[in-house]
Amino acid sequence: MNDELTIRSGIHDVMPTVFGYITVGMAYGIVAKTGHLSLLMIGLMSLIVYAGSVQFVLVSMLAAGSPVGAMVISTALINARMSLMSMTVAPYLKDESMTQNVLIGTLLTDESFALSMNKLNYTDHHLNAPWFHTVNVGAYLVWFVASLLGAVIGGMIPNPDNFGLDFAVVAMFIGLLYLQMITDRSKPFLRHLSVAGVVAAAMVVLVRYLPGTTAIIVATVIGCLFGMGVEHHAKS
Amino acid sequence: MQNPDTLIAILSCGLATWLLRVVPIVLVKRMTIPAWLLHFLNFVPVAILSAIFVENLLVIHVGHWPSVNWPNLFASLPAIGIAIITKSLFAVVVAGVASMAVLRLLGWA
Numbered sequence: 001m002n003d004e005l006t007i008r009s010g011i012h013d014v015m016p017t018v019f020g021y022i023t024v025g026m027a028y029g030i031v032a033k034t035g036h037l038s039l040l041m042i043g044l045m046s047l048i049v050y051a052g053s054v055q056f057v058l059v060s061m062l063a064a065g066s067p068v069g070a071m072v073i074s075t076a077l078i079n080a081r082m083s084l085m086s087m088t089v090a091p092y093l094k095d096e097s098m099t100q101n102v103l104i105g106t107l108l109t110d111e112s113f114a115l116s117m118n119k120l121n122y123t124d125h126h127l128n129a130p131w132f133h134t135v136n137v138g139a140y141l142v143w144f145v146a147s148l149l150g151a152v153i154g155g156m157i158p159n160p161d162n163f164g165l166d167f168a169v170v171a172m173f174i175g176l177l178y179l180q181m182i183t184d185r186s187k188p189f190l191r192h193l194s195v196a197g198v199v200a201a202a203m204v205v206l207v208r209y210l211p212g213t214t215a216i217i218v219a220t221v222i223g224c225l226f227g228m229g230v231e232h233h234a235k236s
Numbered sequence: 237m238q239n240p241d242t243l244i245a246i247l248s249c250g251l252a253t254w255l256l257r258v259v260p261i262v263l264v265k266r267m268t269i270p271a272w273l274l275h276f277l278n279f280v281p282v283a284i285l286s287a288i289f290v291e292n293l294l295v296i297h298v299g300h301w302p303s304v305n306w307p308n309l310f311a312s313l314p315a316i317g318i319a320i321i322t323k324s325l326f327a328v329v330v331a332g333v334a335s336m337a338v339l340r341l342l343g344w345a
Contacts, residue, residue, distance in 0.1 A: 015326070016324075016325035016326040016328075016329055017325070019329050019333070020329070037242065038239060040239070041239060041242050041243070041246065044243070044246055045246050048246050048247060048249075048250035049246060049249050049250045049253055050250075050253065051253050054249065054253065058245065058246075058249060061245075062242055062245060068241075068244060068245050068248050071245050071248070071249055072248050072249055072252050075249040075252045075253060076252045076256065079252070079253050079256050079257075080256060081284060082253070082256045082257045083256050083257075083259070083260045084260075084280055084284065085280070085284070086256070086257050086258065086259075086260040086261045087260035087261070087263075087264055087277060088277045088280040088281065089261065090260065090261045090264035090265060090269075091264060091269055091274060091277070093261070093265075094265065098262070098265060101261050101262065101265050102258050102261070102262065104261070105257045105258040105260075105261035105262075106254060106257060106258060108257050108261075110288065113281075114281065114285055117281035163333070163337050163340075164311070164332075164333045164334065164335065164336030164337030164338075164339070164340060165333055166336070167308070167311050167332050167333055167335070167336035168329055168332065168333050170289070170292045170308060170311070170312065170315075170332065171311075171312075171315045171328050171329045171331065171332025171333060172325065172328070172329050172332075173285055173288050173289050173292070174289060174312060174315045174316055174319060174328055174332065175315070175319050175324075175325040175328030175329060176285055176325065177282065177285040177286060177289055178316065178319040178320065178323075178328075179319070179323065179325060180281050180282055180285060181282060182323065184281070184282070186278065187278075192282050195279055195282050195283055195286070196282060196283075196286040199283050199286040199287050199290065200286060200290045202287075203287055203290040203291060203294065204290070204294065204301070204302060207291070207294060207296045207302045208298075208299065208300060208301060208302070209299075211296075211298075212291045212294075212296055215287070215291070216284065216287040216288060216291060217287075219283070219286075219287040219290075220280060220283040220284045220287050221283075223279060223282075223283030223286065223287070224276050224277075224279035224280060224283050225276070227278075227279035227282075227283070228272075228275055228276055228279065231275075
């Protein structure tokens, strides 16, 4: 990663995450095909809903004939964390027009969010539309193609899990988390680590009572409040 | 389920996701963000990535303590090591996938 905010650097920066999009996208295609969704619907869901875990849930809910309202509520709960990310990205895009902001928000993902947060540590806390669109659209197209590929050839290839490919996404989050901790120099590494520790402890307790995706949001808020408290204490 | 019903479900869920992604960015653009909120948001990246990572290390049993997802935990260790050594996202992904492949090959996962 460097300080350039261009289409070229966007392509370079999104490359390492492509693995994750391909494996999860294909897995979704395979699962959706098994769930008897047509190729058209499989593709449309990737283009219109465009949210990894939500799409798996929707496939099973569609197969079970769940009411649309229940599907919308599940989608909103699983994806509520996107709001937190969208809000976090926004201050860095103040100079871009409203249209650009809406377009960037439309294709924001966990991964493009994390990449942008890494990126601004190299760019003196600036982000722009060309770089962000490149990362977003790159991920979007790879996701779409991978899901169709999974649906078409899924049954013909051996189980990708055997090659450990399902772990690509987790590994990607590990990399993005560590890089964020060392490149965000506005806080000492140990403070990042302590926030991560508090979030981890919160997760272990919260998943007793909440679904995983809701626990993620609550644990994030607890971690942020803890971070603010520690920083306040350090300053005073 | 027939295609029209499926399409309605996809469109409704797509709209829900889109609103979640776009409304906060529009609101923040329209208003001046208070300092405390900016301060709070500063911690979101590390906190949310930690939460997503930890969720992958746990096997959730609703109403009970979670157990450890040992394969994911074991495959994470080399990935973390490679992250510290190389600081390269690409290397981390390759190391993680290779570790998991080895675990499966050995029948440990």
